[in-house]
Amino acid sequence: MNNSIIAVDILPDDDGKVMMYGAPNKDTTYLVSGKLRIILSKPLKTKLISIKLKGKSEYSDWENQYSCIYLLKLEKVLREKTTLPSGVTDLDFEFQVNGNIPQSYVTSFGLIRYNLVATVQPSSLLLKQGRAEKSINISRHYLPCRRELLPAPPTKVYRGQRKNILKYELDIPTVICINETSLLIRLRLFPLCNQGRVKKVAFDLIQSEKNRIQPTPQDYQEFSIENAQLIGNVQLNNNTSAKRKRSHPIKPTSLKIIYDQDTWENPLTYNLPFEQYSTRNINNPIKKTKLKATIKSPLMRVRHKLKITMTFEALEDLEQMKILMKLNYQLMMMFLIILYLKMVLFHVL
Known part of the structure; x- marks a missing residue:
């Protein structure tokens, strides 16, 4: 059976750049938002449309030591058991993240990175699900403003x-x-x-x-x-x-x-x-x-x-x-x- 999914794309606001201001503060929240764009050749019945925000920190060295930890793992369900029309469908999403999470970072031994991952799961098990992934950059500006x-x-x-x-x-x-x-x-x-x-x-x-x-x-x-x-x-x-x-x-x-x-x-x-x-x-x-x-x-x-x-x-x-x-x-x-x-x-x- 042919799949009607032509493309799935994540369009984060501000080109995927999130700026945090001031010292890390758990009581302060920041918004990660955007649109999930789905392009179909014909209508599609879907079981679930969701998007996740993942933050991961990894460490490794030349002695084969390795460690990985999730700093952030949030999920938003955008649609359940619905039929999408043919053409372009845009679904809005947003996440609230705490202001004490570490910024995106890369060193010789480790890194911190954040990704948005979206999935479109058709109702039929015979159809292949659509998936898209987009990296975002979280920066920290330690001054209270620009x-x-x-x-x-x-x-x-x-x-x-x-x-x-x-x-x-x-x-x-x-x-x-x-x-x-x-x-x-x-x-x-x-x-x-x-x-x-x-x-x-x-x-x-x-x-x-x-x-x-x-x-x-x-x-x-x-x-x-x-x-x-x-x-x-x-x-x-x-x-x-x-x-x-x-x-x-x-x-x-x-x-x-x-x-x-x-x-x-x-x-x-x-x-x-x-x-x-x-x-x-x-x-x-x-x-x-x-x-x-x-x-x-x-x-x-x-x-x-x-x-x-x-x-x-x-x-x-x-x-x-x-x-x-x-x-x-x-x-x-x-x-x-x-x-x-x-x-x-x-x-x-």
Whole structure:
């Protein structure tokens, strides 16, 4: 018996792109919507027409370890026991998804992807069912709205001191777009004595990646994971759930401080370039760590910290620092102030 189904196609709204704003929030919902288009050569009696939204996270490595988990599995029944006319039929669909699901993501060891899968099941068992699949891209914009609508990214002020030596104040963005060419840092230094004069400030962006082959107990609760969602897990003996953990320091950038009697109390502004790390430079043979967006998910996590090291003038050169490290680490720390500040990085597509 000839099949009357000519084509089945999924037409998601906004070209299948879903943008989430702000930090992950389970109480916030987003809409995935569109149309299911069915083209028939003649009328067709159908038993069921449905569409599913699936989100899957996979992890694998060269040691043949593999894990796969469903992050999302929703289904909408569009028609039951109905007759579709010949020609083109469009059926609307929409899904509500929680705002804490991780964005679409690809790394060397894993990926997160989302797909829409539609099926048209004829009433007759002799007829072949129609099926269509379409990938969608879920992105996270960690700012509360689009970047162009903000005069400047949100910042946080950090204040601290080395007692009787130095007071300092840092005004640093906490959410950074990787596509931007610079990071604006405002720094105020208030020496309380001659020993408190800072000679150099070094900025190190540290990117930490962690891959798991199974979720933690906290992940089960946070992402509402059930055992049925674990669809694959191949693990070597005597391995922990956190198999891969790596930290990558992005090339540090140093800024020398020059004091002036009239201007040293004024804010110090410095641009830290990011663009050179987000893409591979074919003219530079040195392999650089590729910047990735911050993400938290059951099988993979990427985090960022900004390490700020302030070196006092009393510590004159690198060789002197090495000598102090060998003699007494605590003595060396008297000449340094080291801060670790949490950052969030995201891509704009």
